[in-house]
Amino acid sequence: MEVEIKAEKAKIASRRLSILDENIKNSALKNMADALIKNKATILKANEIDVENAKARNISNALIDRLRLDDKRIEGMAKGLLEIVMLPDPIGNIEKMWKRPNGLRIGKMRCPIGVIGIIYESRPNVTADAAGLCLKSGNAVILRGGSDAINSNKAIAITLSKAACEKGIPEGSIQLIEDTGREEVNQMMKLNGKIDLLIPRGGAGLIQNVIKNSTIPVIETGVGNCHVYVDLSANQNMALDIIVNAKTQRPGVCNAIESVLVHKDIAKSFLPIMVKKLSDLKVEIRGCDVTTKICPDVKEAGEEDWGTEYLDLVLAVKVVNDIEDAINHIAKYSTGHSESIITENYDNAMKFLKSVDSAAVYVNASTRFTDGSEFGFGAEIGISTQKIHARGPMGLEELTSYKYVILGNGQIRK
Amino acid sequence: MEVEIKAEKAKIASRRLSILDENIKNSALKNMADALIKNKATILKANEIDVENAKARNISNALIDRLRLDDKRIEGMAKGLLEIVMLPDPIGNIEKMWKRPNGLRIGKMRCPIGVIGIIYESRPNVTADAAGLCLKSGNAVILRGGSDAINSNKAIAITLSKAACEKGIPEGSIQLIEDTGREEVNQMMKLNGKIDLLIPRGGAGLIQNVIKNSTIPVIETGVGNCHVYVDLSANQNMALDIIVNAKTQRPGVCNAIESVLVHKDIAKSFLPIMVKKLSDLKVEIRGCDVTTKICPDVKEAGEEDWGTEYLDLVLAVKVVNDIEDAINHIAKYSTGHSESIITENYDNAMKFLKSVDSAAVYVNASTRFTDGSEFGFGAEIGISTQKIHARGPMGLEELTSYKYVILGNGQIRK
Numbered sequence: 001m002e003v004e005i006k007a008e009k010a011k012i013a014s015r016r017l018s019i020l021d022e023n024i025k026n027s028a029l030k031n032m033a034d035a036l037i038k039n040k041a042t043i044l045k046a047n048e049i050d051v052e053n054a055k056a057r058n059i060s061n062a063l064i065d066r067l068r069l070d071d072k073r074i075e076g077m078a079k080g081l082l083e084i085v086m087l088p089d090p091i092g093n094i095e096k097m098w099k100r101p102n103g104l105r106i107g108k109m110r111c112p113i114g115v116i117g118i119i120y121e122s123r124p125n126v127t128a129d130a131a132g133l134c135l136k137s138g139n140a141v142i143l144r145g146g147s148d149a150i151n152s153n154k155a156i157a158i159t160l161s162k163a164a165c166e167k168g169i170p171e172g173s174i175q176l177i178e179d180t181g182r183e184e185v186n187q188m189m190k191l192n193g194k195i196d197l198l199i200p201r202g203g204a205g206l207i208q209n210v211i212k213n214s215t216i217p218v219i220e221t222g223v224g225n226c227h228v229y230v231d232l233s234a235n236q237n238m239a240l241d242i243i244v245n246a247k248t249q250r251p252g253v254c255n256a257i258e259s260v261l262v263h264k265d266i267a268k269s270f271l272p273i274m275v276k277k278l279s280d281l282k283v284e285i286r287g288c289d290v291t292t293k294i295c296p297d298v299k300e301a302g303e304e305d306w307g308t309e310y311l312d313l314v315l316a317v318k319v320v321n322d323i324e325d326a327i328n329h330i331a332k333y334s335t336g337h338s339e340s341i342i343t344e345n346y347d348n349a350m351k352f353l354k355s356v357d358s359a360a361v362y363v364n365a366s367t368r369f370t371d372g373s374e375f376g377f378g379a380e381i382g383i384s385t386q387k388i389h390a391r392g393p394m395g396l397e398e399l400t401s402y403k404y405v406i407l408g409n410g411q412i413r414k
Numbered sequence: 415m416e417v418e419i420k421a422e423k424a425k426i427a428s429r430r431l432s433i434l435d436e437n438i439k440n441s442a443l444k445n446m447a448d449a450l451i452k453n454k455a456t457i458l459k460a461n462e463i464d465v466e467n468a469k470a471r472n473i474s475n476a477l478i479d480r481l482r483l484d485d486k487r488i489e490g491m492a493k494g495l496l497e498i499v500m501l502p503d504p505i506g507n508i509e510k511m512w513k514r515p516n517g518l519r520i521g522k523m524r525c526p527i528g529v530i531g532i533i534y535e536s537r538p539n540v541t542a543d544a545a546g547l548c549l550k551s552g553n554a555v556i557l558r559g560g561s562d563a564i565n566s567n568k569a570i571a572i573t574l575s576k577a578a579c580e581k582g583i584p585e586g587s588i589q590l591i592e593d594t595g596r597e598e599v600n601q602m603m604k605l606n607g608k609i610d611l612l613i614p615r616g617g618a619g620l621i622q623n624v625i626k627n628s629t630i631p632v633i634e635t636g637v638g639n640c641h642v643y644v645d646l647s648a649n650q651n652m653a654l655d656i657i658v659n660a661k662t663q664r665p666g667v668c669n670a671i672e673s674v675l676v677h678k679d680i681a682k683s684f685l686p687i688m689v690k691k692l693s694d695l696k697v698e699i700r701g702c703d704v705t706t707k708i709c710p711d712v713k714e715a716g717e718e719d720w721g722t723e724y725l726d727l728v729l730a731v732k733v734v735n736d737i738e739d740a741i742n743h744i745a746k747y748s749t750g751h752s753e754s755i756i757t758e759n760y761d762n763a764m765k766f767l768k769s770v771d772s773a774a775v776y777v778n779a780s781t782r783f784t785d786g787s788e789f790g791f792g793a794e795i796g797i798s799t800q801k802i803h804a805r806g807p808m809g810l811e812e813l814t815s816y817k818y819v820i821l822g823n824g825q826i827r828k
Contacts, residue, residue, distance in 0.1 A: 100789075106789055196801060211629065212629055354433055361820070364825075375818070387528060388527065388803045389802045391815055391818075404774045404775070407777050407778075410779070
């Protein structure tokens with residue numbers, strides 16, 4: 001099958017790619033950016049076919065918008081590749097080196113993972129982002145985009161792969177699976193030894209399908225049921241600003257909040273102000289029974305609201321007894337993405353940081369900062385919500401492994 | 415089923431365990447060590463049943479030896495637990511912390527993984543080692559040992575779990591699966607969300623079965639087809655000492671070598687001396703056609719010899735054209751465990767370190783050092799031969815994840 005043949009080719013390419021000099025990788029990335037601009041017309045034409053097909057299938061306007069490319073979006077992809085050029089290459093870095101009593105020096109050297117498979121949905125720009133990040137981190141990539149975007153993805157992948165090879169990147173380093181059937185993806189998830197890591201990017205259904213079926217290591221990304229907890233001692237103006245920012249600045253992304261938890265002793269003063277402000281911003285509030293007593297206009301929340309990632313201008317609100325109650329609620333409903341406590345109390349801040357088990361745990365800041373560039377990592381391939389290998393925003397370093405290098409002068413074990 | 419009920423219990427325990435103080439964990443470990451000694455008679459009695467059963471099934475003496483406990487081995491397990499007490503607790507460490515232009519301080523804090531499943535074969539001492547390492551790193555553990563050792567494992571696990579609980583460790587932190595049927599292990603490998611990581615320990619068959627069937631993240635451990643490459647410029651006496659050490663000091667372990675590669679231009683001088691020395695030490699040599707021409711008494715190697723982990727006094731020997739040839743041979747046949755180059759040439763040393771893709775890459779030292787205590791990590795739960803999450807010897811830190819902790823003073827995203 002296509003995926004197996006391409007994975008074997010990728011494995012071979014990955015060995016050569018793993019030891020390439022940084023400047024070869026950078027000149028390839030620049031050439032890839034140039035090529036996207038040069039082939040803009042071809043890519044847009046291919047995209048037009050995808051958009052027409054989507055319209056014929058009565059796909060929602062929101063999805064068509066994700067699918068559609070224009071001059072600006074292609075320039076955005078090219079700019080993304082040039083930003084990756086600017087990021088330091090992690091490969092070959094030795095993070096630490098120590099000496100043993102027998103004189104051996106042991107160091108931990110960064111190296112690529114090998115072959116990375118990306119399984120994604122309708123945004124064709126993922127094709128360029130993922131290819132660029134994998135290339136810079138010395139990994140071969142196998143891209144498996146959705147059928148909606150297949151013509152766009154083909155045009156982009158051919159452009160990138162050709163431009164990379166022109167600058168000395170081994171053939172097979174960037175490959176797209178052209179057969180978008182389910183069988184290919186099922187087989188891809190079982191190619192242990194040929195693909196080293198799978199990163200699914202997309203909705204919860206896609207991600208769960210990969211986790212449940214893959215025997216290759218998977219990084220679980222993205223789903224964010226994020227919380228802000230307003231503590232008894234919170235600066236309430238700060239809490240208000242942070243909640244408004246975390247809910248409304250960009251509601252459709254994974255680091256936006258879906259629930260606010262409020263300490264019971266400030267609920268009466270804080271909730272009416274918060275509800276008024278959010279309602280003015282067209283946020284629909286769904287409250288617990290205490291919330292609806294304090295704010296009678298608020299709709300009652302059901303059990304399912306606590307576990308829902310709305311990705312929309314909807315917010316669940318719950319009054320909690322204390323910080324323990326808040327921490328327990330988060331442990332029960334959170335997807336482990338980002339949570340924030342608003343407090344002026346030192347002990348509570350420390351307790352929240354220690355006890356909340358999410359990728360990013362904040363004190364007095366908006367959850368919207370959980371993002372590779374906001375953390376200072378540059379571009380990211382996704383936000384991991386699992387605890388194995390990498391957690392939180394995944395930049396270049398999270399696309400690497402390490403090996404121990406040991407320098408001796410004849411040591412043998414007694 | 416038993417495994418699902420126990421995994422749910424472990425998940426609940428793991429939340430409380432994750433935030434326990436180091437001194438509670440240490441006093442539990444000490445109590446566990448004491449309890450093993452106190453319950454020695456009970457454990458030995460249970461072990462006697464396993465040994466008798468094994469004899470009745472005509473199991474090999476080597477396996478019975480692995481299975482058998484005595485006073486010294488139980489004392490060894492207790493000592494192992496006390497050594498874990500001495501290791502620093504990684505949980506809560508903040509490895510680095512940086513400031514962003516907006517004033518946010520972002521740190522990377524070590525935290526436990528959650529629930530770790532260990533699937534192992536006949537050595538009952540794994541029960542104590544794994545329980546101790548998981549406890550100290552704040553993880554709940556589910557132990558699934560082989561049916562051969564079930565009575566010993568039950569006696570050890572009950573002893574450890576009771577002793578841990580006496581000192582404040584939550585119930586469910588250390589659990590053994592008592593049903594050793596295949597169905598339980600199959601179900602265990604699908605408990606995503608309840609078990610966070612599986613570590614198989616044992617032979618290649620066991621490990622491959624877990625990798626091929628688990629949808630939970632797995633750490634691949636142990637199989638070592640390790641190489642020494644003797645470069646043109648090698649100090650030949652050093653090479654000889656290292657080869658003898660790496661092959662014969664303890665041939666049955668994963669970091670012993672199985673193949674020696676020799677540069678063609680020194681083969682005539684080096685091989686006869688090496689073959690003589692190893693033959694005197696009762697090592698059987700299997701050589702390539704060049705080797706057998708130089709040393710006519712050497713048996714000819716078949717293709718399968720290059721890929722075999724003998725775990726015995728057998729060594730495959732191949733003459734290679736140059737360092738590239740050696741690196742390619744290793745890439746083709748190695749299991750990615752440990753490889754060493756013997757050379758006085760700086761460029762070749764650097765090339766070998768860069769190009770060989772194994773967990774531990776040595777210059778001028780024996781591969782036998784790939785081991786948690788030799789690296790300075792203390793006790794290890796296994797040696798990872800994969801590239802995701804952890805590679806090489808896995809100590810306490812490799813049994814952890816991290817979370818980002820972010821300290822703000824009201825930052826919102828523009």
